[in-house]
Amino acid sequence: AFQRPVNEQKELLNKWNEMGTDEPDLSLFRPVYAPKDFLEVLMNLRNPNYENGEQPSFKNHLGLIQVPLKVKDIPELKEDFSELGLNIGQLGIDDSAQVPPEFFENEHVHVGQKVLAEQDSAAAQQYVRQGCPTALRADLWALILNISNQPEDILYYEQLKSNVIQHDLLVDSLIYKDVKLTASNDDYYFVFEDYLYQVLLCFSRDTSVLEHFTYSSATPPKSYIRGKLGMEEYAVFYPPNGVIPFHGFSMYVAPLCFLYHEPSKLYQIFREMYVRFFFRLHSISSHPSGIVSLCLLFETLLQTHLPQLFYHLREIGAQPLRISFKWMVRAFSGYLATDQLLLLWDRILGYNSLEILAVLAAAVFAFRAVNLMEVTSLAAAEAVLADLSTLKVMPLLQIFLFATVT
Amino acid sequence: LRIMAGKVKWVTDIEKSVLINNFEKRGWIQVAENEDWNFYWMSVQTIRNVFSVETGYRLSDDQIVNHFPNHYELTRKDLMVKNIKRYRKELEKEGSPLAEKDENGKYIYLDFVPVTFMLPADYNLFVEEFRKNPSSTWIMKPCGKAQGKGIFLINKLSQIKKWSRDSKTSSFVSQSSKEAYVISLYINNPLLIGGKKFDLRLYVLVSTYRPLRCYMYKLGFCRFCTVKYTPSTSELDNMFVHLTNVAIQKHGDDYNHIHGGKWTVSNLRLYLESTRGKEVTNKLFDEIHWIIVQSLKAVAPVMNNDKHCFECYGYDIIIDDKLKPWLIEVNASPSLTSSTANDRILKYNLINDTLNIAVPNGEIPDCKWNKSPPKEVLGNYEVLYDEEMAQSDGTDRDLRGRPGQSAGAKGSRARDSGKPVLTTWK
Numbered sequence: 001a002f003q004r005p006v007n008e009q010k011e012l013l014n015k016w017n018e019m020g021t022d023e024p025d026l027s028l029f030r031p032v033y034a035p036k037d038f039l040e041v042l043m044n045l046r047n048p049n050y051e052n053g054e055q056p057s058f059k060n061h062l063g064l065i066q067v068p069l070k071v072k073d074i075p076e077l078k079e080d081f082s083e084l085g086l087n088i089g090q091l092g093i094d095d096s097a098q099v100p101p102e103f104f105e106n107e108h109v110h111v112g113q114k115v116l117a118e119q120d121s122a123a124a125q126q127y128v129r130q131g132c133p134t135a136l137r138a139d140l141w142a143l144i145l146n147i148s149n150q151p152e153d154i155l156y157y158e159q160l161k162s163n164v165i166q167h168d169l170l171v172d173s174l175i176y177k178d179v180k181l182t183a184s185n186d187d188y189y190f191v192f193e194d195y196l197y198q199v200l201l202c203f204s205r206d207t208s209v210l211e212h213f214t215y216s217s218a219t220p221p222k223s224y225i226r227g228k229l230g231m232e233e234y235a236v237f238y239p240p241n242g243v244i245p246f247h248g249f250s251m252y253v254a255p256l257c258f259l260y261h262e263p264s265k266l267y268q269i270f271r272e273m274y275v276r277f278f279f280r281l282h283s284i285s286s287h288p289s290g291i292v293s294l295c296l297l298f299e300t301l302l303q304t305h306l307p308q309l310f311y312h313l314r315e316i317g318a319q320p321l322r323i324s325f326k327w328m329v330r331a332f333s334g335y336l337a338t339d340q341l342l343l344l345w346d347r348i349l350g351y352n353s354l355e356i357l358a359v360l361a362a363a364v365f366a367f368r369a370v371n372l373m374e375v376t377s378l379a380a381a382e383a384v385l386a387d388l389s390t391l392k393v394m395p396l397l398q399i400f401l402f403a404t405v406t
Numbered sequence: 407l408r409i410m411a412g413k414v415k416w417v418t419d420i421e422k423s424v425l426i427n428n429f430e431k432r433g434w435i436q437v438a439e440n441e442d443w444n445f446y447w448m449s450v451q452t453i454r455n456v457f458s459v460e461t462g463y464r465l466s467d468d469q470i471v472n473h474f475p476n477h478y479e480l481t482r483k484d485l486m487v488k489n490i491k492r493y494r495k496e497l498e499k500e501g502s503p504l505a506e507k508d509e510n511g512k513y514i515y516l517d518f519v520p521v522t523f524m525l526p527a528d529y530n531l532f533v534e535e536f537r538k539n540p541s542s543t544w545i546m547k548p549c550g551k552a553q554g555k556g557i558f559l560i561n562k563l564s565q566i567k568k569w570s571r572d573s574k575t576s577s578f579v580s581q582s583s584k585e586a587y588v589i590s591l592y593i594n595n596p597l598l599i600g601g602k603k604f605d606l607r608l609y610v611l612v613s614t615y616r617p618l619r620c621y622m623y624k625l626g627f628c629r630f631c632t633v634k635y636t637p638s639t640s641e642l643d644n645m646f647v648h649l650t651n652v653a654i655q656k657h658g659d660d661y662n663h664i665h666g667g668k669w670t671v672s673n674l675r676l677y678l679e680s681t682r683g684k685e686v687t688n689k690l691f692d693e694i695h696w697i698i699v700q701s702l703k704a705v706a707p708v709m710n711n712d713k714h715c716f717e718c719y720g721y722d723i724i725i726d727d728k729l730k731p732w733l734i735e736v737n738a739s740p741s742l743t744s745s746t747a748n749d750r751i752l753k754y755n756l757i758n759d760t761l762n763i764a765v766p767n768g769e770i771p772d773c774k775w776n777k778s779p780p781k782e783v784l785g786n787y788e789v790l791y792d793e794e795m796a797q798s799d800g801t802d803r804d805l806r807g808r809p810g811q812s813a814g815a816k817g818s819r820a821r822d823s824g825k826p827v828l829t830t831w832k
Contacts, residue, residue: 133684134676134680135683135684138680185662185665186665187664187665187669187670187748188669190665191600191669192600194600194601195600258676258677258680258681259680261681339672339676
């Protein structure tokens with residue numbers, strides 16, 4: 001961490017809204033890790049305490065994850081996600097052009113407006129399980145996440161911003177690099193490049209984020225004052241928020257830019273989404289919404305319900321998780337069209353769980369099963385699944401959970 | 407029995423793969439200009455020759471071309487403004503409610519073109535207007551050029567002294583149309599997204615002007631500047647801030663070849679609905695459709711409605727920060743160059759859908775046909791305005807009571823009843 005000289009501070013303040021055009025030399029930087037590196041770590045997790053004599057079924061697990069966590073099966077998922085059932089109205093299905101709005105949409109919008117008028121956070125969470133109308137989504141999410149953008153919140157954000165202006169951190173370069181590699185090249189999100197810097201640079205300095213480590217099984221990395229390595233009195237968390245961004249991290253923020261154009265509100269929404277959900281996607285834990293459980297859930301669903309496909313892909317060296325992992329780690333951001341992604345994230349908020357990501361990943365494989373059965377290499381399998389931008393997530397989920405013979 | 411008989415014979419002087427691939431995939435046969443042809447996709451220079459008095463080209467019933475003879479009534483910046491002004495005055499004279507004005511004398515429904523003057527002819531009128539608002543910025547555009555060439559911004563009269571001199575010279579100094587400029591009030595409060603200025607490119611196909619039948623391509627796009635917008639006078643010379651033309655932006659340092667600075671109109675709609683609400687978004691898109699139709703109605707009376715012709719226009723529209731759309735210009739020959747992979751696909755499909763409408767069934771055309779394609783062939787086009795249907799539609803409103811429904815995401819709803827969405831304006 002360096003304190004910036006005064007003229008540099010002034011310059012950065014002037015350019016705060018257009019950091020996208022201010023390119024530092026990033027050629028020597030590489031992302032700290034990418035999802036596939038993380039997958040290698042997860043594949044090698046073992047539980048030395050585990051005695052698997054009582055669970056013969058797990059011995060037959062042929063996927064990459066070898067940690068026997070408990071995951072749900074389809075009957076349990078159907079119960080949990082009952083609002084996605086065939087006889088219940090959904091946005092993402094029942095608002096399409098062929099369906100008259102009187103059937104579902106109008107009433108649903110009306111209920112959403114009432115929920116907002118009453119500022120009922122619990123009701124909002126229940127409501128969004130059937131999807132948010134686009135015009136109400138920003139407010140509904142804020143209600144569920146308890147973000148009200150009070151003056152003290154705005155002040156806190158401004159304080160973080162001034163921290164950015166005053167001090168330069170090494171992790172800033174990682175953030176620039178990540179944005180330039182991902183969001184800047186994305187058809188949907190390139191427009192918001194400058195907002196991403198504004199959010200992420202502040203995020204890395206936000207020590208309130210450290211609080212989430214009380215319920216995360218990760219530990220924030222520490223740094224020691226020069227010459228005092230190992231001496232706890234001289235340790236600080238680095239970066240200040242304890243989160244080192246990995247390749248693709250900025251994609252957690254990007255979709256939110258479609259909803260919030262006021263920087264401090266955008267910031268708070270993102271921070272809350274991170275400490276409630278996203279942190280589980282890149283840290284190792286046994287939590288049912290943690291990435292390890294999601295991977296196992298995905299593999300189990302596939303192996304149980306599409307065994308032929310699973311065995312075929314495994315035979316040709318294309319373990320399904322190798323392809324779907326990156327989707328889940330990013331909560332599908334950058335893979336789905338934005339309107340579909342937002343419908344998916346509606347359900348993450350509504351069910352307060354990330355399991356839907358694993359279910360969707362399995363549903364995508366089920367949808368493209370015919371083509372996948374014909375491929376003979378990992379590269380060919382990747383190609384079949386390279387472009388998800390035309391997928392409609394709600395029909396896929398509904399069919400997989402409720403209309404597939406199990 | 408020649409196998410070739412019955413295949414459309416095509417010519418073009420625009421060497422673009424999106425065109426040629428479309429001709430070839432229909433099994434059409436390429437011929438030379440001096441041979442018998444059925445379909446000629448021509449540049450605007452060529453259409454001048456085809457219909458000029460000297461060459462006296464007579465097109466036969468089985469020949470179709472992609473421009474109207476005097477398209478420049480719409481596509482030259484000065485003539486477009488002239489025709490719209492004339493149209494408004496006519497409506498005012500006949501007491502039409504469309505020509506209603508507000509308390510400041512501004513047209514309520516027909517104020518969609520920024521205040522514009524021709525130079526040097528209207529120089530004095532311009533000066534009068536300029537002095538009412540001396541801190542305003544104006545944009546100078548050459549009448550006959552495209553791709554942002556020759557455009558510059560001014561905020562002082564001294565910057566256009568040359569046209570003052572020209573206006574005072576005697577009348578027999580020929581003012582070649584190459585020197586003619588239009589000067590328009592610059593929209594210095596454009597709607598910004600992500601801090602950047604953008605404009606809209608929409609494609610509109612006209613198959614006939616009288617009766618007016620036009621189609622809007624659903625897959626338009628936004629073109630973003632690579633540099634953050636500022637109205638600051640110190641940046642008036644920075645074309646990367648102000649001009650959205652891809653031809654200009656692609657030379658900027660930050661131009662990205664993957665997305666090309668382009669956003670789909672559906673992204674725009676999603677963003678606006680999410681941040682501004684559904685009603686104002688629907689209203690914006692309704693207004694955009696409205697101004698396109700009004701611009702076509704304005705030129706319809708002076709257009710040579712030659713039955714051998716159709717035309718696909720590129721409309722440029724800017725939205726200001728009050729969500730009001732402004733018609734900037736109409737292009738007769740929208741670029742068929744592709745700046746990105748997505749762009750290539752879009753333009754390929756655009757030509758494909760255009761040909762499906764203009765040349766029914768891909769067969770040798772008969773220009774006497776009624777130009778009413780069945781809705782199955784529209785592809786990504788939807789009916790924007792059909793004058794015949796609108797007139798027969800007077801008493802029969804079967805649009806499920808959706809006034810002001812835009813032909814956006816839900817356009818197909820009204821299409822099911824076979825009627826254009828926008829006759830509700832009447």
